[in-house]
Amino acid sequence: MTSDPGNRSGPKAVLICGPTASGKSSLAIDIAEKNDGIVVNADAMQVYSCWKILTARPTRQDEARVPHLLFGHVDKATRYSVGSWLQDIQRVLEKNRGATPVIVGGTGLYFAALTTGLAPVPEIPGEVRSKSIRIQSTGTQDGMIDELRSHDPDAIRRLDLNNAARIVRAWEVLRASGQSLSYWQALSTRPLLPLEDVDPILLWPDTGQTAARIERRLHRMIADGVVEECRRLLKDWDPTLPYSKALGAREFRAHLEDGVSLEDTIARISTVTRQYAKRQRTWFRSRMSGWRRTTT
Numbered sequence: 001m002t003s004d005p006g007n008r009s010g011p012k013a014v015l016i017c018g019p020t021a022s023g024k025s026s027l028a029i030d031i032a033e034k035n036d037g038i039v040v041n042a043d044a045m046q047v048y049s050c051w052k053i054l055t056a057r058p059t060r061q062d063e064a065r066v067p068h069l070l071f072g073h074v075d076k077a078t079r080y081s082v083g084s085w086l087q088d089i090q091r092v093l094e095k096n097r098g099a100t101p102v103i104v105g106g107t108g109l110y111f112a113a114l115t116t117g118l119a120p121v122p123e124i125p126g127e128v129r130s131k132s133i134r135i136q137s138t139g140t141q142d143g144m145i146d147e148l149r150s151h152d153p154d155a156i157r158r159l160d161l162n163n164a165a166r167i168v169r170a171w172e173v174l175r176a177s178g179q180s181l182s183y184w185q186a187l188s189t190r191p192l193l194p195l196e197d198v199d200p201i202l203l204w205p206d207t208g209q210t211a212a213r214i215e216r217r218l219h220r221m222i223a224d225g226v227v228e229e230c231r232r233l234l235k236d237w238d239p240t241l242p243y244s245k246a247l248g249a250r251e252f253r254a255h256l257e258d259g260v261s262l263e264d265t266i267a268r269i270s271t272v273t274r275q276y277a278k279r280q281r282t283w284f285r286s287r288m289s290g291w292r293r294t295t296t
Contacts, residue, residue: 016028165242195291227252227262
């Protein structure tokens, strides 16, 4: 590995992104192992301590091979943000300057903030957050979407309207600051790791291969006890907190609370996971053109 000429001294960072079940974690471990490195998480759901099986966090065997950081370090009651992750990863990079950082995950916004900077979006006041939670509890976000469409048409054009968290974020920012999310995003700060100073790898496996991996991973989760992991969280489940948006959480909850058969649950999770992988590809294609794309 070469030295990083940017604002971080030490070995050059390797960034690995890709759709779910694309083999990111395995590649990250291999690279870190060969270069005296560390694996650093860039997945928004793998930060939560409550999810290990459902989010396919590294196994004990993986962690024994190389150090893994920023996995499962956040309590489920925490509203962890991109800004929180940037602060955490900056501390990790400063503390491990002599190691090759291999930063891996499927959360494109994390990588965008890391390599292009983070917009200085104001904090959301408690009263705005409370109203947001009340709206979310009704099960519909049509009012939020209508308000954004009237006041922030640029954001609406870029938003994935199937992503509830993104809609809520844009609405909260508009309500809190009087300015659109796109306004704040135009004021991005200097990136922690500029793209030209890292080795950015975008995994792009065949869609059929990804679908097969999704199926295998899902059945492995069942064998490893994912249903019991979900059952333990039901007693104080909070659908307004970010941890509850983990892929498959809603479907396993329906299995446990509404009597949906396990067979139907597996089929539904397989479908929504493939749909999620497709949305990831669309986002990566439009926002990560400067990354080195590879099938393996």
